[in-house]
Amino acid sequence: MKTILGTAAMALTLAGGMAMAESHSTTVRMGTEGAYPPWNFINDSGEVDGFERELGDELCARAELTCEWVTNEWDSIIPNLTSGNYDTIIAGMSITDERDEVIDFTQPYTPPDPSFYAALSEDVDLTGGVIAAQTGTIQAGYVAESGATLVEFATPDETVAAVMNGEADAVLADASFIQGQVDANSDLMVVGDPVALGGGVGMGIRESDGELRETFDAAIQSMKDDGTLNELIEKWEVSTTW
Amino acid sequence: MRGETGAIFSYCTDPSVLEGWRWFACYLTNGKHMLAYTSFGTVMLLLAITAPVSLAFGFAGATAARSRIAPLRWVGQGYTAIVRGVPDIAFFLFFVIALDQAFEWLRHQVKCPGWDDPIRQGSDFVVCDAAKLPLSSSPQWVHEVYGFSLAVLTFAIVFGAFAANVLFGAMRAVPRAQMETAEAYGMTPRQSFWRVLVPQMWIFALPGLSNLWMILVKATPLLFLLGVEDIVYWARELGGMKGAVFDYPHPDWRLWYFLALLVFYLGLTRVSEIVLERLTRRLSHGQATSGGEAMRRAAA
Known part of the structure; x- marks a missing residue:
């Protein structure tokens, strides 16, 4: 069993060393499914694309955050958020009471459709x-x-x-x-x-991450106020406008 | 929509006007297909790393299971019994998250001793930023390498348990007379283990190990459960019906993509069979088995 412990310790130091070399800026990891056009999908160049990609990039720019896109299976998208593999879910997820018990949601960015x-x-x-x-x-x-x-x-x-x-x-x-x-x-x-069905689509955020939720709430509000959110909704034809 | 980037052929700039073989040439070389092609490398790399690591785990497990020190023996026997008894899919879903959280918890204890908040808040698992593994500010490739390493470790633990059982049996299959002769020559237990038992056990282990290898080859699609984008993920993703938002719209082509996977896996298992066949012949040489005996007679 020495081997297991040895390998684990090695992985720990290795990954630790790699991670230490990186800079310490606020990076928010955006989790999406990448299989639900036009909301989010992997385009022909192999990148995350769609309504939520464009929306997420704009929200991050407004909140002055560096955002990194990650794809995850829909099945395990909530457990991986709560265990901290990424910081938000932006995957066409409707706000429901059932989900709200496990995670928090920002205000909706598309109306119930x-x-x-x-x-x-x-x-x-x-x-x-x-x-x-x-x-x-x-x-x-x-x-x-x-x-x-x-x-x-x-x-x-x-x-x-x-x-x-x-x-x-x-x-x-x-x-x-x-x-x-x-x-x-x-x-x-x-x-x-x-x-x-549902109460509109919002971003899912860990319940312990109240500050991040407020940041994105404010960014979504500013996009609603100046009409850019409606433009995006119309461009990608994802839902009715606000 | 982001346009076509990194196209290989000059005529690929506007996919909507392409027809016939040119469309296919551009389609099959777009960025998404390139990622899919590299995932073949991911699978081969996984096999290349996991096989020897599993064998090492198996060897350690088998050695521990036949140790004369009781606690070590319990560890070895417990490892094979527990891991072999848990369904792979449950192991892969549960173990990876648990392993990841265990690493982060350890780092949290070391790096953030002054942290007051509980680590478990409802369903959330919250460690300090410095303890995250990898750090959330790390580039995506670090996350991917980390995920891949977790996958290798999980595969190695699972297949190591099976290998341990195979090797344990192989060690017992070596004729007792061989060990008695070694002792008669005055070898210590350690010497007779390494010089007599280990070199001779492989021929008995090979049928079991070759089975394990074949199962490992076919188990690589489990990678997708671990968040590593493997060839099965890409076959499903690329083959699915593509509507007008894509540069290369097409109907449901999953049949063709999975057919390509079938050919790949069959090819891989065929090559493995040929290599294992040769290995068997080589290891039979001079052994007190029916295979070794047949070779001796043919030579005589």
């Missing part, structure tokens, strides 16, 4: 059929209570693929994401009535 169903034909049964949604989303919670059979997937991509290959009758997700998928795919169409 409807969710759309998408399917291959108009006559699918939305209340009794099989509906796909991403794990741990407000849409998954809604489908589970609607009486339909819920099938969950780890990524947004897979929820749409499930409809395309017949595994699910329809998919429920944010209107902007569904719209993008429907535009790119002639077989897919928006069906049923829009569903109003």
Whole structure:
């Protein structure tokens, strides 16, 4: 067992040495999913891109913070925030009471927006059929209570693929994401009535990190006040404007 | 949208006007694909580092498990029993966060003795800034190297436990007469262990170790659970349907990407089989096994 301790000690000193060499400025690590266009996605150059990338960069500029972008699986995006691997979640996350018990949210940067169903034909049964949604989303919670059979997937991509290959009758997700998928795919169409869910999208921040939350709150407010936030929302077509 | 950067071919500046093979040439060489290609290197590097480290863990575990000192024996046996009994996926999800927090806690104790606030605040794990590992001001590559090292360590602990069991069995499979002869020549236990037992045990360990190697090759997609972007992550990410916000829109192509992965993994296991076959022949030479006996007869 000496080897384990030895390796651990080595990793500790090694990483410590590397880290010590770096400068000590305020760097905020922005955690996102990178798989939810147009909110956030990895562009063809391999960088984080989308509405939230542009918004986050602007917020950091206004708050005079250096920001670093990190991608993380949606499934473990909250546990990795609370254990300190990054400092914010900016990943199209709707503000809900359930999440608010574990982490804090800034004020919303997009208003509450409807969710759309998408399917291959108009006559699918939305209340009794099989509906796909991403794990741990407000849409998954809604489908589970609607009486339909819920099938969950780890990524947004897979929820749409499930409809395309017949595994699910329809998919429920944010209107902007569904719209993008429907535009790119002639077989897919928006069906049923829009569903109003959630309390708007905000940045997730650790409960112990009150100061950072206030900083971003102020930056979001200033973008709301001078209209730049609405411009960004319109540019990326993510939701209705304020 | 950020434009196409670092394109290899001059005609890639405006992807929307490209057609046919030129589109594919540009598509397959864009920044995202380049990252995917380097992830093949990540997987190979992981294998290259993890295999010897696991073997070392296994050797230490097996040696400890047959030690004459009781506490050392308990440690060796406990290690193999516990790690082998816990499902890999649970181990990978739990252990990495626990390991990371253990390191940060240790550094916190050393670097911030005057800290009053509790480290656990509700579900938050809060250590002082200087104790963060890596520091949040470190560039992204440091975070990636750290994540990769955690991955190697976790893989090594898991596969080391299996290797320990294989080596423990191999040590016992060496004919007892060999050890008795060594003792008769007046070798100390340490001498007979290193000069007689260890050189002869490998042929007995090889079938078990080669199995482990094959399982390790196929277990590399677990890297993604540890936050390391490996080839399976990229196959899923690149293959997914791409809408109009992307420079290179395309329908769901995951089938083709996973087909490429299939070929890669099959190739890797085939090469491994060939190498292991040669190794078996080499280690059988002069051994008191049926393989070694067959070689002796063929030569005679």
